[in-house]
Amino acid sequence: MNNIKISIITVVYNGEQFLEETILSVLNQSYENIEYIIVDGGSTDGTVDIIKKYEDKIDYWISEPDKGIYDAINKGLKVATGDYIGVIGGDDTYYPDAIENIVKVLTTDLSIELIYGNLTYINENNKVLRKSKSPLPNSKFFMIKGMSVPHVASFVKKNIYNEYGNYKLDIKYAADYDYYLNLYLHKVKFRHINVYISKFRNTGVTNRYMIQSNLEVFQIRKNYKINFLINGYYLVRTILLKYLFLLKKDRRLKS
Numbered sequence: 001m002n003n004i005k006i007s008i009i010t011v012v013y014n015g016e017q018f019l020e021e022t023i024l025s026v027l028n029q030s031y032e033n034i035e036y037i038i039v040d041g042g043s044t045d046g047t048v049d050i051i052k053k054y055e056d057k058i059d060y061w062i063s064e065p066d067k068g069i070y071d072a073i074n075k076g077l078k079v080a081t082g083d084y085i086g087v088i089g090g091d092d093t094y095y096p097d098a099i100e101n102i103v104k105v106l107t108t109d110l111s112i113e114l115i116y117g118n119l120t121y122i123n124e125n126n127k128v129l130r131k132s133k134s135p136l137p138n139s140k141f142f143m144i145k146g147m148s149v150p151h152v153a154s155f156v157k158k159n160i161y162n163e164y165g166n167y168k169l170d171i172k173y174a175a176d177y178d179y180y181l182n183l184y185l186h187k188v189k190f191r192h193i194n195v196y197i198s199k200f201r202n203t204g205v206t207n208r209y210m211i212q213s214n215l216e217v218f219q220i221r222k223n224y225k226i227n228f229l230i231n232g233y234y235l236v237r238t239i240l241l242k243y244l245f246l247l248k249k250d251r252r253l254k255s
Helices: 019-027 047-053 069-079 098-106 158-164 175-185 210-223 228-254
Strands: 006-012 034-040 060-063 084-089 114-122 128-132 154-157 190-201
Touching (some): 006 069, 034 069, 098 114, 210 228
Parallel strands (some): 006 034
Antiparallel strands (some): 114 154
């Protein structure tokens, strides 16, 4: 099973609050054949000190200004040598056996080109907000309704990145959705496993810029000529559900 090499890219900027948790969640994986890459955007806090603390266990790291999250991911992709590549933010974490569970499935079918699992949402205090079971690739409106595949719980075969290129830098918040939707429409082989892979913290860029992110998703669907009524429906639905979730959260805090 250790013949399959997994590259993990962590992108971070001024992430000293949570980065050590992220790093340890990678280094403490039950699976061994992992290449770990960290791309820092030129942090001005203690981020680089944390990276240096573990640099003997990190295969490659760099700290320099970039053009945003997706530029940082592209830098990581350039040096990644694994058979499959995963991306995790500097405030998110993997479950201890996440990579092992991914590889167990890959050993039975190396024709899988994108594999993903389930996601747990947590807050800044590591409190579980909710658990989300990702939809199956054959579910209705899969990838059309939004980011059905959680980016931080997915792994893409390296030759797919070689074939389809890098993430677009002109999309600020939803370039991962653009990339995965393109793969889906080109009938890349997706595979879901019913296992919780990662914990996604609600402090990231997408959560802070929810409206902007969803407007980008709307434009992306438009660019791929998704039916206008379907596109508009999922834009309104997503924003409304997010608003109701935040409203419910605010009421809980006040009670």
